[in-house]
Amino acid sequence: MTQTGKESSEFTKGKIRDVVVYPLRKFVDERGWLAELFRHDELAEEFYPAMAYISVTEPNVLRGPHEHVDQADLFCFIGTGNFKLRLWDNREDSPTYRNVMTMFVGADNPQAVIIPKGVVHAYKNVSTTEKGVVINCPNRLFMGEGKKEEIDEIRHEDDPDTIFRIED
Secondary structure, eight states: OOOOSOOGGGSEESOOTTOEEEEOOOEEETTEEEOOOOOGGGSOGGGOOSOOEEEEEOTTOEEEEEEOSSOOEEEEEOSSSEEEEEEEEOOTTSTTTTEEEEEEEETTBOEEEEEOTTEEEEEEEOOSSOOEEEEEOOSSOTTTGGGOSOOOOEEGGGOTTOSOOSOO
8 A cells, every 4th residue: 555656647537436425414593503424324334433523724734645554534524614635546456446536625515525444535725714624533543542552544745756646
C-alpha cells in the first residue's frame, strides 16, 4: 500500500468499491434543525462507530491525504462550510484499484461518506470565509484502547512528491 512515485494520471475517475455515500437530511422546525448521521439498522456492522469527533477546518485549508490500515471513517459533512473531498482506491486487491473519486460536500450538499481502510482521502474547505465543520465516527478508537497503540495512519501529506493530489 505504499506509493511508488507513479504519476497521478494513472488513476481513473470512477466510483470506488465499498465507499458509501448517502445524503444527510435536515429536519427543520422553529427551533432549528436536526440530522441523523448514522443508524445501526442502516449501516454495515464493520462500519459501526467506536468513537466520534468533530473538527473545524479554516477556509482554503487541506486535510490529508492519508489512509488507514485498519480503520474506516464515517465522515459527516453537513455544514458549516463546503468541502472538496477526494478519494483514491489504494487497495491492490480491489476491483476499483487506482480509481479516484471527487465530491463536493458540506452545507450546500450535506452527505455522509464511509471510507474503508486502504482508501486514501483528503478534503479541502473550499469556502472563502466560512470555517468548515466535519464530524467523524470512525470504527476504531484513536490509538486503540487507552491510547496505547500506534496511530493507524499513513500520512501521504508528509511526502512532497506524493501522487495523491487534490488540486487538478
